[in-house]
Amino acid sequence: MTAALEPVLKRIDEDFDNSVARLCELLRIKSIGTDPAYDEETRRAAQWCADQFKEMGFDSAVRNTPGQPMVVAHYTPPDATDRTPRVMYYGHYDVQPPDPLELWDSDPFEPTIVEAEHGKRIVARGANDDKGQFMTFVSAFRAWTDVHGSLPVKIIVFLEGEEESASPSLEPFLEANQEELAADICIVSDSEAWSIETPAITYMLRGMVFIDVTLKGPAMDLHSGMYGGGVVNPNNALARILGELHDENGLIQIPGMYDDVRELSEAEAKAWENLGFDDAGFLGGIGLKESTGEKGRTLLQRLWSRPTCDVNGMWGGYIGQGAKTVIPAEAHAKISCRLVPDQDPEKIYNGLVKFLKDRTPPDCTWEIECHGKNPAIRVPTESPYLEAALKGLRATFDNPPVLIGCGGSIPVVGSFQRILGFDSLLAGFGLEDDRIHSPNEKFELKCYHNGIRSQAAMMHSLAELAQ
Amino acid sequence: MTAALEPVLKRIDEDFDNSVARLCELLRIKSIGTDPAYDEETRRAAQWCADQFKEMGFDSAVRNTPGQPMVVAHYTPPDATDRTPRVMYYGHYDVQPPDPLELWDSDPFEPTIVEAEHGKRIVARGANDDKGQFMTFVSAFRAWTDVHGSLPVKIIVFLEGEEESASPSLEPFLEANQEELAADICIVSDSEAWSIETPAITYMLRGMVFIDVTLKGPAMDLHSGMYGGGVVNPNNALARILGELHDENGLIQIPGMYDDVRELSEAEAKAWENLGFDDAGFLGGIGLKESTGEKGRTLLQRLWSRPTCDVNGMWGGYIGQGAKTVIPAEAHAKISCRLVPDQDPEKIYNGLVKFLKDRTPPDCTWEIECHGKNPAIRVPTESPYLEAALKGLRATFDNPPVLIGCGGSIPVVGSFQRILGFDSLLAGFGLEDDRIHSPNEKFELKCYHNGIRSQAAMMHSLAELAQ
Numbered sequence: 001m002t003a004a005l006e007p008v009l010k011r012i013d014e015d016f017d018n019s020v021a022r023l024c025e026l027l028r029i030k031s032i033g034t035d036p037a038y039d040e041e042t043r044r045a046a047q048w049c050a051d052q053f054k055e056m057g058f059d060s061a062v063r064n065t066p067g068q069p070m071v072v073a074h075y076t077p078p079d080a081t082d083r084t085p086r087v088m089y090y091g092h093y094d095v096q097p098p099d100p101l102e103l104w105d106s107d108p109f110e111p112t113i114v115e116a117e118h119g120k121r122i123v124a125r126g127a128n129d130d131k132g133q134f135m136t137f138v139s140a141f142r143a144w145t146d147v148h149g150s151l152p153v154k155i156i157v158f159l160e161g162e163e164e165s166a167s168p169s170l171e172p173f174l175e176a177n178q179e180e181l182a183a184d185i186c187i188v189s190d191s192e193a194w195s196i197e198t199p200a201i202t203y204m205l206r207g208m209v210f211i212d213v214t215l216k217g218p219a220m221d222l223h224s225g226m227y228g229g230g231v232v233n234p235n236n237a238l239a240r241i242l243g244e245l246h247d248e249n250g251l252i253q254i255p256g257m258y259d260d261v262r263e264l265s266e267a268e269a270k271a272w273e274n275l276g277f278d279d280a281g282f283l284g285g286i287g288l289k290e291s292t293g294e295k296g297r298t299l300l301q302r303l304w305s306r307p308t309c310d311v312n313g314m315w316g317g318y319i320g321q322g323a324k325t326v327i328p329a330e331a332h333a334k335i336s337c338r339l340v341p342d343q344d345p346e347k348i349y350n351g352l353v354k355f356l357k358d359r360t361p362p363d364c365t366w367e368i369e370c371h372g373k374n375p376a377i378r379v380p381t382e383s384p385y386l387e388a389a390l391k392g393l394r395a396t397f398d399n400p401p402v403l404i405g406c407g408g409s410i411p412v413v414g415s416f417q418r419i420l421g422f423d424s425l426l427a428g429f430g431l432e433d434d435r436i437h438s439p440n441e442k443f444e445l446k447c448y449h450n451g452i453r454s455q456a457a458m459m460h461s462l463a464e465l466a467q
Numbered sequence: 468m469t470a471a472l473e474p475v476l477k478r479i480d481e482d483f484d485n486s487v488a489r490l491c492e493l494l495r496i497k498s499i500g501t502d503p504a505y506d507e508e509t510r511r512a513a514q515w516c517a518d519q520f521k522e523m524g525f526d527s528a529v530r531n532t533p534g535q536p537m538v539v540a541h542y543t544p545p546d547a548t549d550r551t552p553r554v555m556y557y558g559h560y561d562v563q564p565p566d567p568l569e570l571w572d573s574d575p576f577e578p579t580i581v582e583a584e585h586g587k588r589i590v591a592r593g594a595n596d597d598k599g600q601f602m603t604f605v606s607a608f609r610a611w612t613d614v615h616g617s618l619p620v621k622i623i624v625f626l627e628g629e630e631e632s633a634s635p636s637l638e639p640f641l642e643a644n645q646e647e648l649a650a651d652i653c654i655v656s657d658s659e660a661w662s663i664e665t666p667a668i669t670y671m672l673r674g675m676v677f678i679d680v681t682l683k684g685p686a687m688d689l690h691s692g693m694y695g696g697g698v699v700n701p702n703n704a705l706a707r708i709l710g711e712l713h714d715e716n717g718l719i720q721i722p723g724m725y726d727d728v729r730e731l732s733e734a735e736a737k738a739w740e741n742l743g744f745d746d747a748g749f750l751g752g753i754g755l756k757e758s759t760g761e762k763g764r765t766l767l768q769r770l771w772s773r774p775t776c777d778v779n780g781m782w783g784g785y786i787g788q789g790a791k792t793v794i795p796a797e798a799h800a801k802i803s804c805r806l807v808p809d810q811d812p813e814k815i816y817n818g819l820v821k822f823l824k825d826r827t828p829p830d831c832t833w834e835i836e837c838h839g840k841n842p843a844i845r846v847p848t849e850s851p852y853l854e855a856a857l858k859g860l861r862a863t864f865d866n867p868p869v870l871i872g873c874g875g876s877i878p879v880v881g882s883f884q885r886i887l888g889f890d891s892l893l894a895g896f897g898l899e900d901d902r903i904h905s906p907n908e909k910f911e912l913k914c915y916h917n918g919i920r921s922q923a924a925m926m927h928s929l930a931e932l933a934q
Binding site: 206208210212217218219220222223224225226227228229230231232233235236238239240241242243244245246283286287288289290291292293294299302303306307308309310311312313314315316317318319322323324325326327328331332334336338361362363371372406407408409 | 673675677679684685686687689690691692693694695696697698699700702703705706707708709710711712713750753754755756757758759760761766769770773774775776777778779780781782783784785786789790791792793794795798799801803805828829830838839873874875876
């Protein structure tokens with residue numbers, strides 16, 4: 001089958017200028033999905049995408065939701081069998097607002113080609129996130145159909161227009177269209193490569209439990225002179241409790257927190273070590289010198305494979321200018337735990353609540369509200385789809401691809417797994433310095449080009465699974 | 468000299484209706500000192516007070532300041548000697564704004580006589596705080612001069628119009644007029660009796676150190692997914708440090724905190740026990756059942772004679788609705804220590820700073836701002852002025868007077884001591900339920916009447932010190 005890929009890669013190289021031109025056409029559409037003033041432009045971007053797939057013979061449509069529309073496009077090869085893999089391709093056509101405009105060197109919606117250290121780059125809002133990223137598979141589809149007249153796998157393209165607005169319509173849409181959206185694997189193009197020379201697939205994502213707590217003490221705010229020393233101060237009490245969340249070694253004291261945490265295999269630990277992650281550079285970028293946290297773990301392990309417990313917000317009493325001698329009636333905190341593979345969010349939530357309730361000060365009560373409970377995600381390293389994707393990346397880059405973790409959650413991946421039941425492979429081609437969400441967002445043409453080639457090669461490897 | 472007092476008390480009783488009428492006249496003046504719209508009324512109240520003293524032969528004047536004016540009135544008895552005590556009388560003629568107006572049963576500036584459990588009461592803004600309170604000594608002066616044609620002690624009346632606005636002009640005025648305001652003792656009429664039957668002198672006031680702290684970590688707010696577990700979270704770190712301010716027994720862990728704390732004498736401890744303070748009632752009023760704090764101390768001891776460390780405010784990270792997974796660049800707290808007699812505010816401030824700095828997390832720095840350092844105040848129980856005041860109260864109440872503490876600070880008392888060098892006796896006649904600062908503020912006529920009699924009797928006892 002390598003014979004099938006070679007001419008496609010050649011076609012991609014020859015047609016690259018047109019691929020850039022098509023991306024620029026899309027970048028000119030101001031699809032700021034979060035701003036109703038741009039609703040018309042946002043829908044125009046959806047239609048532009050749907051038309052691309054229609055041109056290539058997909059059954060493609062703009063699908064309405066209560067928010068921004070979805071683009072769903074289906075393709076079945078003429079020679080498909082039951083063994084032909086069904087591959088979903090995910091991306092989003094909405095972009096972040098471009099503000100502050102004055103910090104842009106050029107019009108954010110007039111894509112500009114600029115020469116820099118890695119050669120040419122496109123500067124525009126959405127150049128990377130996510131128009132440039134998902135246009136890698138759109139361009140790969142086009143090259144493949146140009147050469148072969150058809151595509152080698154069953155495809156569902158799924159593009160949303162609310163990714164930058166927390167995707168309110170996504171899950172209802174998935175629930176309502178489960179059968180139609182059935183697939184074996186999803187390729188998500190919305191993440192970073194390890195470097196411009198080294199492609200990466202993100203195979204681990206942390207999950208999260210997020211709660212909002214209020215510790216209620218006296219019936220009203222009190223004067224700290226009249227009452228101080230004799231009654232509970234919810235600020236002091238809450239601080240004490242939050243301070244007990246970790247022990248001296250950085251281990252989280254929530255009951256059951258480590259019961260189910262999956263330890264890295266020796267091979268994984270070794271592979272992560274071999275990534276040569278630049279701890280000092282990572283910390284220096286945020287003004288720090290030392291990694292803190294769980295003792296006896298590397299920084300990457302702390303970030304990717306160990307659970308956390310962060311106080312994301314806390315407040316109580318007087319927080320204005322100057323002095324006010326108040327003992328507040330209540331104190332508040334927002335607490336989140338990042339979860340790692342095999343941890344049960346429900347169990348961690350219950351443990352967190354127990355941790356708090358076990359420490360309830362005299363005369364106090366808790367109000368606890370949960371804002372989310374999502375498990376971590378881990379694509380099994382023995383997955384044939386993962387192996388196929390890696391094979392595709394090996395075919396198009398000199399450096400071998402790396403498997404990496406991600407400390408954050410990518411909600412769509414959890415939604416696909418929970419509602420549709422398949423894993424996602426995060427194969428992105430952006431760079432860390434692409435300034436997504438910031439002025440002068442850019443995408444290296446080299447990344448775009450390698451991305452298109454990689455998408456073709458991955459599709460080819462996935463098709464081979466049918467044999 | 469008791470012969471001198473008897474006819475004065477008789478005169479006070481006979482003239483009481485006029486004393487009420489004069490108080491009502493003052494209550495009708497809308498001296499809302501904090502609101503510039505009432506500046507003219509506020510000045511009219513000052514003038515009204517100054518005129519009262521002028522009528523009784525004082526050298527009395529309204530004295531301008533950058534804010535509301537002071538009223539200063541001097542009196543020297545014709546037969547005064549060097550041994551005649553110099554007594555300052557302090558009060559304030561400004562009142563709190565009456566809002567919310569709809570919660571008043573009558574016009575706040577049209578004093579209304581209402582019959583209730585203790586007999587008649589006056590309902591009006593300022594009925595207690597502080598017009599009713601200071602009119603006790605004004606009426607006592609009047610009765611005394613009516614009967615004897617002169618007064619028995621040297622007097623400086625000092626009334627301010629900014630007490631409800633944190634007294635910005637007070638200290639500069641005291642500094643600028645130190646010689647003129649020299650006295651031996653001050654009688655402050657701005658506090659509460661122990662009960663309607665039992666008069667009280669407040670002889671202990673706690674002091675305070677108040678600081679504002681910022682714990683600074685990363686150079687910017689971070690995403691808790693990308694960075695959580697690997698870097699310091701100033702919220703968690705600050706909570707941990709604040710949580711260490713007290714040990715399991717409620718003892719404050721600031722270095723040197725208890726070095727100089729004066730223990731109560733056995734006699735004082737016994738006297739406080741004998742007060743029969745209603746712990747359950749005090750706590751029930753604020754929705755609590757248990758007193759917490761330093762182990763092995765009574766509630767009154769915790770409130771009056773033990774130092775505290777309260778977090779009056781804390782904040783960091785996201786404090787709005789819903790979830791935001793941020794690791795904040797910094798976290799903040801406002802921390803105050805109430806101080807008790809013999810503690811040095813400078814030493815406690817230094818100890819608090821050391822406590823924080825000793826716990827500085829890696830890569831973090833502190834910003835610390837001090838909003839005030841004031842020592843506690845304690846009038847020596849062997850003071851002849853205190854003894855004289857108690858004697859006066861014994862002469863006018865059936866129940867013996869009690870000596871009490873106060874957990875708060877009364878800044879003017881500290882200012883008098885620091886700038887003018889004399890102690891203050893807080894002999895007030897209000898009740899806890901007088902609703903000062905609230906709608907339907909009231910003053911029991913019985914309290915007013917006993918207050919006038921007590922002021923006459925205390926003045927008589929103070930005069931006896933000259934013999």
